[in-house]
Amino acid sequence: MSTKGPEGGRLAGVRAAVTGASSGIGEATARALAAEGARVALLARRTDLLEDIAADIGPSATAYQVDVTDAAAVRDTVAQVAEDLGGIDVLVNNAGVGSMSLAADADLDEWHTMVDVNLHGVLHVSHAALPHLVAAARGERGIADLVTISSASGRRVPKATSNVYAATKHAVGAFCEALRLELGPQQVRVGIIEPGFVVTDMTSDRDFGELEALEASDVADSIVFMVTRPRRHGINEMLMRAVLVVPGLSARR
Numbered sequence: 604m605s606t607k608g609p610e611g612g613r614l615a616g617v618r619a620a621v622t623g624a625s626s627g628i629g630e631a632t633a634r635a636l637a638a639e640g641a642r643v644a645l646l647a648r649r650t651d652l653l654e655d656i657a658a659d660i661g662p663s664a665t666a667y668q669v670d671v672t673d674a675a676a677v678r679d680t681v682a683q684v685a686e687d688l689g690g691i692d693v694l695v696n697n698a699g700v701g702s703m704s705l706a707a708d709a710d711l712d713e714w715h716t717m718v719d720v721n722l723h724g725v726l727h728v729s730h731a732a733l734p735h736l737v738a739a740a741r742g743e744r745g746i747a748d749l750v751t752i753s754s755a756s757g758r759r760v761p762k763a764t765s766n767v768y769a770a771t772k773h774a775v776g777a778f779c780e781a782l783r784l785e786l787g788p789q790q791v792r793v794g795i796i797e798p799g800f801v802v803t804d805m806t807s808d809r810d811f812g813e814l815e816a817l818e819a820s821d822v823a824d825s826i827v828f829m830v831t832r833p834r835r836h837g838i839n840e841m842l843m844r845a846v847l848v849v850p851g852l853s854a855r856r
């Protein structure tokens with residue numbers, strides 16, 4: 604995946620932090636933001652992966668090891684990111700986990716982990732970054748962005764096994780809507796992205812059937828689109844799904 608963008612770019616001078624940047628959608632997002640000229644902080648637990656990705660992106664990227672379930676560690680790391688970059692204009696809350704099983708078969712630890720990462724993690728990171736986003740919005744760019752990766756399962760529960768995963772993503776949607784109401788007047792745009800199936804480590808054991816599954820770069824493109832709108836234009840919610848491949852349809856065109 605090429606990440607090297609031209610000097611400048613639509614996000615030149617923008618300081619971005621991406622959680623869950625060691626793989627999948629987060630990695631693609633960090634690369635896409637950097638390709639548009641942003642300086643990017645990559646946050647996750649697996650430092651070896653983070654450092655390789657940051658080195659591949661170049662000097663505009665820095666790796667930070669943090670577990671988003673640890674509120675104190677998140678507070679310290681976000682403060683360090685803001686100090687290193689001189690502020691935070693764009694936060695992408697992407698770190699997440701998903702395990703699907705019927706409630707009758709479920710492992711309670713897996714349920715707790717999903718709530719800890721997908722909900723508490725988003726709360727920890729958002730809370731730590733908020734003052735920096737509000738301060739950045741008062742600067743030259745005149746706007747800041749908080750983007751959270753929810754899921755199509757945050758809109759509608761797709762199947763019984765989505766129980767707790769969908770519950771965490773619904774909760775994130777409600778939290779972000781309240782944040783939007785609070786922060787809009789302070790020029791912080793708050794938006795969620797709700798992808799359907801995306802080919803990443805999280806879905807490596809899934810059978811997509813006739814779906815032409817989304818790529819991580821498709822979600823990254825959507826994030827870049829959201830954060831490059833004019834200041835007046837906030838995208839609050841973006842539902843994106845893979846296209847169902849209908850056999851024979853393309854042959855009839």
Ligand SMILES: NC(=O)c1ccc[n+]([C@@H]2O[C@H](COP(=O)([O-])OP(=O)(O)OC[C@H]3O[C@@H](n4cnc5c(N)ncnc54)[C@H](OP(=O)(O)O)[C@@H]3O)[C@@H](O)[C@H]2O)c1
Binds near residue numbers: 623627649698
């Ligand atoms: N793939 C899909 O079909 C799909 C669809 C809709 C929404 N999403 C959402 O997209 C987001 C990214 O998922 P993905 O598909 O790109 O999966 P992925 O490749 O497995 O990426 C998950 C990322 O989250 C990080 N992470 C997990 N637990 C963490 C923790 N405790 N602290 C810090 N970072 C943590 C992982 O990094 P470390 O392990 O290095 O910490 C990794 O970078 C998730 O929020 C997911 O719910 C995915």
